[in-house]
Amino acid sequence: MGSINKKSLLALLFFFGINLLVFSQEIVTADKYLERVSERYGSIRDYEAQVNIRSGSTDMIGNLSFLDPFFLRINFTKPAEQVLVFNGQLLTVYLPDLRAVLSQPVAQGRRTGAVGASMASAQGLQLLRRGYVPSFVSGPEPVPIDERDREAVVKLRLTRRLASEGYREIILSINPETLLIRRIEGRTIADVLVRFDFLNVKTNIGIPELRFEYDSPASANIYNNFLFRETD
Numbered sequence: 001m002g003s004i005n006k007k008s009l010l011a012l013l014f015f016f017g018i019n020l021l022v023f024s025q026e027i028v029t030a031d032k033y034l035e036r037v038s039e040r041y042g043s044i045r046d047y048e049a050q051v052n053i054r055s056g057s058t059d060m061i062g063n064l065s066f067l068d069p070f071f072l073r074i075n076f077t078k079p080a081e082q083v084l085v086f087n088g089q090l091l092t093v094y095l096p097d098l099r100a101v102l103s104q105p106v107a108q109g110r111r112t113g114a115v116g117a118s119m120a121s122a123q124g125l126q127l128l129r130r131g132y133v134p135s136f137v138s139g140p141e142p143v144p145i146d147e148r149d150r151e152a153v154v155k156l157r158l159t160r161r162l163a164s165e166g167y168r169e170i171i172l173s174i175n176p177e178t179l180l181i182r183r184i185e186g187r188t189i190a191d192v193l194v195r196f197d198f199l200n201v202k203t204n205i206g207i208p209e210l211r212f213e214y215d216s217p218a219s220a221n222i223y224n225n226f227l228f229r230e231t232d
Helices: 006-026 030-042 122-131
Strands: 046-055 058-067 071-078 080-086 090-095 100-105 132-136 152-160 167-174 181-188 193-203 221-224
Touching (some): 030 122, 030 132, 030 152
Parallel strands (some): 100 221
Antiparallel strands (some): 046 058, 046 193, 058 071, 071 080, 090 100, 152 167
């Protein structure tokens, strides 16, 4: 075998074999990474955050409260006094400019897709994993969240499996240290770009269910079933 004897060859094979084993253990697939994020949110009972929302050319800012598994409330500061509340059964939206309360009962069968801010939850991520195929945007290493902000995130691209999903594509920007979602960007079927930024997230702080009860202003007009009829 030339200058390499059998013992040396075995030593080299052992060395490279061990290194290949270590290397293979370090490989993280996009699906595995998304699973880790989902497990992280599985440990979160509740959280608060500032949420900045951009839909097309419209910007909104609010304070978000979430309680596992379905409770969600956003008190908006832009538009001022606007409120969105979901208690697992009833979706309520207060529009102060119109003095209108939009109300919609949501049956269990209606909660078939992760929508908007609810994606940042254990239930939402489970639905995303069923409905979308994940891949890394540029690999598992952290990259700047955008051209103007050097904040480091891991980016996952989610491509829908079925045409029935509400977003054609979703980009999740994830904090590599906390495994919390920093940004969600989705392109709708109507080709509208929607973005959710989650800032100052505080987890497991003991949010009560009482926070998700909403009393409509006495002067507001109430419009029921604004999305669909219960029998649809």
